[in-house]
Amino acid sequence: MSDDSPIMSVRDLQINYRTGKRSEVVAVRDINFDLYPGQSMALVGESGCGKTTLGLGLLKLLPRMGHVPQGEIVYRRKDGTEANILTMDKEELRRFRWSEAAMVFQGAMNAFNPVQRIGDHFADTLKDHATAQQRWSKKDIAERSEELLRMVRLEPARVLPSFPHELSGGMKQRALIALALALNPQVLVLDEPTTALDLLTQRSIVEELHRLRAELGFSMIFITHDLGLAAELADRVSTMYAGRIIETGTADDIFYNPKHPYTEGLIKAVLPVAGDLPELASIPGSPPSLASLPAGCAFHPRCSYAKDDCRSATPELESLTDRGSDLSHRAACLHSHRINFSREVIASV
Ligand SMILES: Nc1ncnc2c1ncn2[C@@H]1O[C@H](COP(=O)(O)OP(=O)(O)OP(=O)(O)O)[C@@H](O)[C@H]1O
Numbered sequence: 001m002s003d004d005s006p007i008m009s010v011r012d013l014q015i016n017y018r019t020g021k022r023s024e025v026v027a028v029r030d031i032n033f034d035l036y037p038g039q040s041m042a043l044v045g046e047s048g049c050g051k052t053t054l055g056l057g058l059l060k061l062l063p064r065m066g067h068v069p070q071g072e073i074v075y076r077r078k079d080g081t082e083a084n085i086l087t088m089d090k091e092e093l094r095r096f097r098w099s100e101a102a103m104v105f106q107g108a109m110n111a112f113n114p115v116q117r118i119g120d121h122f123a124d125t126l127k128d129h130a131t132a133q134q135r136w137s138k139k140d141i142a143e144r145s146e147e148l149l150r151m152v153r154l155e156p157a158r159v160l161p162s163f164p165h166e167l168s169g170g171m172k173q174r175a176l177i178a179l180a181l182a183l184n185p186q187v188l189v190l191d192e193p194t195t196a197l198d199l200l201t202q203r204s205i206v207e208e209l210h211r212l213r214a215e216l217g218f219s220m221i222f223i224t225h226d227l228g229l230a231a232e233l234a235d236r237v238s239t240m241y242a243g244r245i246i247e248t249g250t251a252d253d254i255f256y257n258p259k260h261p262y263t264e265g266l267i268k269a270v271l272p273v274a275g276d277l278p279e280l281a282s283i284p285g286s287p288p289s290l291a292s293l294p295a296g297c298a299f300h301p302r303c304s305y306a307k308d309d310c311r312s313a314t315p316e317l318e319s320l321t322d323r324g325s326d327l328s329h330r331a332a333c334l335h336s337h338r339i340n341f342s343r344e345v346i347a348s349v
Pocket residue numbers: 017018019027045046047048049050051052053054063065066106225290
């Protein structure tokens with residue numbers, strides 16, 4: 001196996017939520033991708049499109065109502081062995097999480113235990129994941145916690161004895177990223193890590209993530225509703241709609257040459273259109289209910305390019321380039337050739 005092999009390969013993944021005794025909805029479907037060592041992939045889309053569900057599913061962290069009726073997530077461990085995450089037992093998962101793959105949860109800033117000092121959060125995480133080869137002494141814990149906080153440019157002497165409420169939002173988010181890196185994972189999943197932060201703090205966290213990834217070499221799955229942020233941070237961007245990836249490509253493909261009307265809509269929604277007054281063009285309508293998806297292309301009720309065939313045929317994610325499957329620009333649209341997005345219509349920002 002070469003070092004260029006994917007670290008994570010997802011095939012035909014579907015995730016359902018039970019909604020009643022005999023009812024369930026499909027929240028995520030038809031997910032296929034490979035994540036390579038050191039690669040950064042963004043999952044982008046409106047609220048409810050399935051980003052968090054997919055992120056949780058990748059680490060087998062779904063809530064009780066969630067389950068995976070089909071699919072495979074093959075993961076290549078640090079020692080080179082492979083395993084399907086979905087069939088790992090409790091003990092395998094305990095070893096896998098944190099030391100192989102870690103997640104910074106959506107809204108996690110508020111999930112710090114308010115009566116526990118930050119230092120105790122670090123100590124608990126390290127102790128909980130001690131292995132036969134590595135037991136953490138008090139001194140080891142202190143040294144590793146300090147090292148991790150310095151890595152995210154926080155002052156250990158100030159932060160470790162603090163309670164969560166004594167830190168700013170940006171400091172808490174940095175501390176969480178440091179905590180997720182505690183056991184040196186190969187994959188880091190970050191779910192909306194900058195959403196609640198002001199623009200300047202957002203920027204500094206994004207720069208931090210860039211630097212850390214370059215220094216430590218982990219792969220990253222970055223979940224966001226902000227396409228601009230995705231384009232900045234990710235090598236590869238996938239847009240999601242109604243539980244499916246409907247377009248995927250390099251950040252340049254997606255941001256400069258979108259080939260799905262939904263992606264085009266997301267871009268227009270974050271950049272002002274030309275004119276005297278900046279005006280944002282939102283996508284008309286709202287996402288469909290998972291319990292009753294429209295027939296054909298799920299986006300058709302909101303799509304200005306829709307034709308009759310869109311109401312009956314479900315478009316597959318098809319390659320638009322001949323760069324090879326892992327690198328290709330793909331879109332699930334019957335009329336992608338008609339989309340000719342031009343940055344001319346975007347005013348300078
Ligand atoms: N525990 C659950 N039980 C039932 N349905 C759920 C549950 N969690 C999420 N869902 C549904 O699954 C769909 C996807 O939700 P998810 O939270 O993954 O979306 P998201 O893209 O992360 O949205 P947001 O941007 O708001 O965080 C939504 O329709 C949501 O209602």
